[in-house]
Amino acid sequence: MDRARRRVGQTKRHLLGGDDSSRRVIEETSYYKRHYVDRDAPVHWRRVSLELRGESLCETIYEKSDEGIAKITINRPERRNAFTPRTILELICCLEDAKEDARVAAIILAGSGTEAFCSGGDQGVRDVGGYVGKDGVPRLNFLDLQVVLRRIPKPVIAMVAGHAVGGGHIIHMLCDMTVSADNAIYGQTGPKVGSFDAGWGCSVMARLIGPKKAKEMWFLCKLYTAQEAYEMGLVNKVVPLAELEKETVHWCRQMLANSPLALSILKASMNAVDDGHAGVQQLGGFATKMFYSHEQGLEGLTAFKAKRKPDFDQFRK
Template sequence: MYQTILTTLENGICTITINRPDKMNALNKDVINDLGQALEEVYNNNEVRAAIITGAGEKAFVAGADISEFIPLGDREGAQLAQRGRELVFDKIENCPKPIIAAVNGFSLGGGCELAMACHIRVASVNAKFGQPEINLGIIPGYGGTQRLTRLVGKGKAMEMIMTADMVGAEEAKALGLVNHVVASEDLLTKAKEILAKIAAKPPLAVAKIIACVNEGANADPMGFDNEIRRFGECFATEDMKEGAAAFLEKRKPVFKGK
């Protein structure tokens, strides 16, 4: 079904592995197409409750884009390339109503760093390195990197990272707020699944609303506060809200059904 990725579904978690280890899992048109299709499955398959995106091997999550595809492009084609990738993959990840974790193994550079930042949560292996080295090619990040990095690490550090192309290691990335957790390489997927198992026990309709609200907060959406109030109200019309309140009062664990 896919040329460049592998997918597995276990306990409601779809693990998407970019499988080009000989190319450091670099993004090209085929990877973007495959990721787009896999994300459609995440959105539309009711058996999928959450997803993990990772890279094959221990050297790289995604070490950038396939530069050979850039050479023949003009300004219009370059803009179209970026827009298509954002629509098919990056914005689709960020706006997914189901939680998506980036399990970052090794290099996460350029489009790889942008891919990780589009995810809702990032877990990194101790050998992970993050960076936006596009300036070395005479270009800038095009898959949302200038915007998402600024939101995650602040204006000053984003300016420095993007203009110098310097990489940051896993621990510095955690200190900056770029990643949530740093673990040993062998524990990477286990940690991601552990977090998703906690979220899976929560009401999925509320989880989807949280994702939408926090995204609006990160984007400084002027309607963010009003939308929070609206979604808060919508929760009261769900069976899960009644179950959660009843379970709290009855001092038992709630059983949420996504209704």
């Protein structure tokens, strides 16, 4: 019986992150010391100027650090960072820039202020055909943002303070990981305002927390605390609000020490399960890129340029 209790205790500590003594044991290992990343090192952001359709960014803030982290902030605090079609276009623009910048290895997605990460679509500009932009055209380009978040070959961490509800809740779920402040609130409110997301907003949620809990969240439109979200598997870690950016940057720095190609393929592999042929296509693309640098791929290219028959027999084993 005592042995069984010890086993249960060990399992519990493993699942909950361990107690202080077990953490000290980990920190004394050579692996930990070799790969230690300073949690308290300051981060220095510089503002990045981008133009979208001839105009500067006005609903987002885009920043980068010299160490390889990009931070994209939804900047509509007066509307609890609710998004408009312009907001979505700017987010996509920033994500595409971060994707193409070889110096960027990790991306943080945040909301301006401490009251809201994102409260979803701005209902003030919603019409029968979607969300109406300044050009008067109704759009649902939020779906385009979802595709970009799933397919961008770099890890994206949601840094959540305050409300992440509605479409904002879906954004954080589609990010690869979520670091949450202890003041965060999570939930879906769509059915109360005549809206819903029957795509990834349902399937990814059901994958994260299970169908029963996902139906509870959608059907009842309940809101959940950060701790409740953590316990159901919606977020990776909960920290005090004052520690939120430090912890999120720390996670990014740990990823900076890892193989970027490995992280890209791991992300594509995990997403391929839910993304069908599109997911397999992305995973296949990574395999093609790797093959280009393989000796067989190089033999084919070299033979073509030299106008000779490729010698693949040398590789048959």
